[in-house]
Amino acid sequence: MGLFDKKYCDVCGEKIGFLGNRKLENGNLCKDCAKKLSPFFSGRRRSTVEDIKRQLAYREENKTKLQNFKSDYTFGAGKKICFDFDNKQFIVTGLSDWRSGNPDIISLSQVTNVITDVRENKEEIFYEDSEGNERSYTPPRYEYDYEFNMTIMVDSPWFDEIEFEMSEGHRPDSPGSKLYRIYKDDMEYITDLLMQRIEGKNIIITDDTCVRAVCPDNPEIAAPAAAETSLWICSSCGTQNSGKFCENCGEQKPVSNTIGCASCGRTVEYQSKPPKFCPECGSLIK
Numbered sequence: 001m002g003l004f005d006k007k008y009c010d011v012c013g014e015k016i017g018f019l020g021n022r023k024l025e026n027g028n029l030c031k032d033c034a035k036k037l038s039p040f041f042s043g044r045r046r047s048t049v050e051d052i053k054r055q056l057a058y059r060e061e062n063k064t065k066l067q068n069f070k071s072d073y074t075f076g077a078g079k080k081i082c083f084d085f086d087n088k089q090f091i092v093t094g095l096s097d098w099r100s101g102n103p104d105i106i107s108l109s110q111v112t113n114v115i116t117d118v119r120e121n122k123e124e125i126f127y128e129d130s131e132g133n134e135r136s137y138t139p140p141r142y143e144y145d146y147e148f149n150m151t152i153m154v155d156s157p158w159f160d161e162i163e164f165e166m167s168e169g170h171r172p173d174s175p176g177s178k179l180y181r182i183y184k185d186d187m188e189y190i191t192d193l194l195m196q197r198i199e200g201k202n203i204i205i206t207d208d209t210c211v212r213a214v215c216p217d218n219p220e221i222a223a224p225a226a227a228e229t230s231l232w233i234c235s236s237c238g239t240q241n242s243g244k245f246c247e248n249c250g251e252q253k254p255v256s257n258t259i260g261c262a263s264c265g266r267t268v269e270y271q272s273k274p275p276k277f278c279p280e281c282g283s284l285i286k
Contacts, residue, residue, distance in 0.1 A: 009033055010049045011056065024049055038104050040159040055158055063102045066091075071098075073200060075186050078168030081150075083193060085200040090193075092152075092162050106154055106162070113153040114191045118184070121145050121171075139249075141236065145171040148183040152194060170277055261285055 007016045010027035022029040027049040036059055037044070037052070044052075069089065071082040079094045091103040125141040126134045148166040166187060172179035192198045234246040244253050261278040278285055 011052055024052060036102075038158050039101075040104065040162050042159065058158070059102060062105055065105055066099050066102065069105060075190055076164070076166045076168075077170035079164040079166065081164070081166075081190060083200055088196075092164050094168075104156075104158075106152075106156070108194060108196050110154045110156060111152060111194045111196075112155055114194050115151040115153070116187050116191060117149045117151075118187075119147045119149065121147065137236075143173070145173050146175065146180060146183075147171055148187055150187065150190070259285060 007021055007028050008014065009016055009030035009032075010024070011029055011033045014030055014032070016028060016030045020031045022031060022034045023045055025046055025048050029044070029049075029052060033052070033056065034044070036056055038055065038059065041055065047055075068087075069091065070084050070086065071091075072085045074080050074082045079092065080098075081090055081092050082098065083090045088108045089105050090108070091098065091105055093101055093103040095101045095103075122142040122144045124136065125143055126136060129135050146167070150164060150166060152162040153160065154162060167183055170179070172183065174180060193200055234241060234249065234251050236246065236249050236251040239246055239248040241247055241253070245251065246253075259275075261283060275285060277283065
């Protein structure tokens with residue numbers, strides 16, 4: 001068979017278009033069949049045609065089971081983890097209409113370990129001098145953001161781990177912010193749920209918690225707002241402070257402004273410019 005000879009999918013039998021072939025260990029797979037595989041599956045090239053057929057059968061069965069999946073609580077921003085407490089199951093998805101994406105239903109009994117990671121990202125802020133050249137401030141100034149990552153190790157015939165960023169699209173810019181504390185507490189809470197150290201139905205959400213949960217089937221269930229913190233980041237030198245003036249350069253703590261979220265009613269504080277998204281519900285602030 002020549003390089004440019006027509007190829008056919010060994011799973012569905014359809015002709016594979018130009019650049020549409022997905023190689024298997026002993027055959028070919030079209031891109032349409034490949035799209036039906038689990039998003040957490042990464043072993044396609046090492047899989048046989050029979051392996052792929054078995055996984056696609058599992059994926060069709062998973063689609064049927066999703067009709068009975070009830071999302072009691074949802075955590076996360078762009079990527080979300082949803083729990084069905086009665087059936088002790090969860091899904092991870094980036095879609096609001098999550099059933100359309102056929103996310104894999106995972107039983108809590110399949111979870112073997114949970115790895116969490118908070119990563120600080122910083123980017124230097126420059127200014128333009130009178131000649132139009134980019135210059136560093138003295139001392140250097142930085143913009144920060146913090147990403148909250150989770151890796152869930154699972155016992156599954158199709159994949160070993162599920163990786164996702166809880167803060168995708170909505171990263172906090174300071175360890176002293178409400179949003180940072182919300183993600184931190186949520187991540188600890190999710191880990192306890194996944195490792196079955198606690199049961200979701202038996203948790204009483206008190207005024208001390210920062211758990212951010214949404215219950216589509218019971219909108220009255222919601223977590224209270226996080227406690228206010230006095231920490232702030234100096235815009236001049238990037239130092240974290242708790243008083244009225246920067247401990248490093250003496251810059252005064254900026255005066256906070258407020259804006260209301262039309263979706264959930266949350267009052268959001270900000271200094272220089274209002275946030276684009278509500279830290280409570282994730283809605284666009286207009």
